[in-house]
Amino acid sequence: MGADPAYRAVVPPIYLSTNYVFPDPSTAGPYDYSRSSNPTRDQLTDALATLEGGVGATAVGTGLAAVTLIAEAFVPGGGRAIVQHDSYGGTWRLFSYLASQDRFEVEFVDFNDEAAFSEALGRGADLVWIETPSNPLLRITDLARTSEKAHAVGAVVVADNTFLTPLLQRPLEHGVDIVVHSTTKFINGHSDVVGGAAIAADPQVHERLRMWANALGLTAGAFDSYLALRGLRTLDARLRVHAENTSALMTLLDGHPAVSKLHWPGLRSHPQHKLAKRQQSGFGSLFSLELVGGAPAVGAFLDGLQIFHLAESLGGVESLICVPATMTHAGMTPEARAEAGISDGLLRFSVGVESADDLMTVVDEALARALAVS
Ligand SMILES: *Cc1c(COP(=O)(O)O)cnc(C)c1O
Secondary structure, X not given: OOOXXXXXXXXXXXXXXXXXXXXXXXXXXXXXXXXXXXHHHHHHHHHHHHHHOOOEEEXXXXXXXXXXXXHHHHOOOOOEEEEEOOOOHHHHHHHHHHHHOOOOEEEEEOOOOHHHHHHHHHOOOOEEEEEOOOOOOOOOOOHHHHHHHHHHOOOEEEEXXXXXXXXXXOHHHHOOOEEEEEOOOOOOOOOXXXXXXXXXXXXXXXXXHHHHHHHHOOEOOHHHXXXXXXXXXXXXXXXXXXHHHHHHHHHHHOOOOOEEEEEOOOOXXXXXXXXXXXXXXOOOOEEEEEEOOHHHHHHHHHOOOOOOEEOOOOOOOXXXXXXXXXXXXXXXXXXXXHHHOOOOOOEEEEOOOOOHHHHHHHHHHHHHHHHHOO
16 A cells, blocks of 8 residues: 655545646656545555555446446447346345346346356356346355356356455456446444446456546545555454354354244355355355244344344445345345245345354344244
């Protein structure tokens, strides 16, 4: 991240200036106008590109602005995008809306259904959109194999790495062309800034993203970039506590009589545990579950639940719980949710960095309440 070149400040200053002085009319300095480029935003993108092992990163205003950027830059008019069927609800909605405007064609496919994925590729693809682990069921997609198959038909391959961050998964090393982040989540980590980024493996791809981000006016603000950078400094330390707390909760939840289904890639019972182990260097702190008692049990579990806030989003220092069907994934049609396996009684957890003992205590109490009504 480098120190401040002017006064050697340990924390670099925020450059809020919208414009920069030209040395003379025919020469621009390193910066001219902050939509195009800004020193604070560049510090964030340098750090993200380094962490993901890319040649460059583009920082934009939200995670969905990063999705917009990639869709606009890499799917031509009348082209085709193949999107994982259980990708983030907002990603699903954005691709659906663009397709409904006849901007391009989109096909939502279960990437773990090899035959369905191959058939979809057979109809052609400009863009293939992976999200692994997926939200909220934590399904894993094989990055290397999916990229190889998509490249064979000439598609650009994108992986949404929001759930794991480059410290737990580096998709570019598995053949992916562009990594996308909602920096709102773990990268910033303090639930106080909305942001997004796209990191490219290839200089031409990076240049195209940079150019389109400026042309579409999507670039991130200086203050948001500063906050995301501040969060990034503690990412490694935060992730270690998130992981510790998640493992502790698993000892309580795995096999508990109130729990009918538990989705976390770190469990040996997860259908893709081996794949997760191979392509990730950690299992993340997101998990979801279904309760034996269905809807009444969900009500009892949530009623009086301490520490966990009932809120959307994830990846912050505070523990959160949500009901995807009515919250994060309400933008999907009921049919699309059913198709993606998101039941009305599913609960998604984002484990924070509070005391593990306290988290265990409140979840234990909630499970007892759920069991009592089952
Ligand atoms: C939150 C999220 C997004 C969208 O990001 P915003 O910053 O909310 O626009 C995209 N993908 C995943 C996996 C997310 O969790």
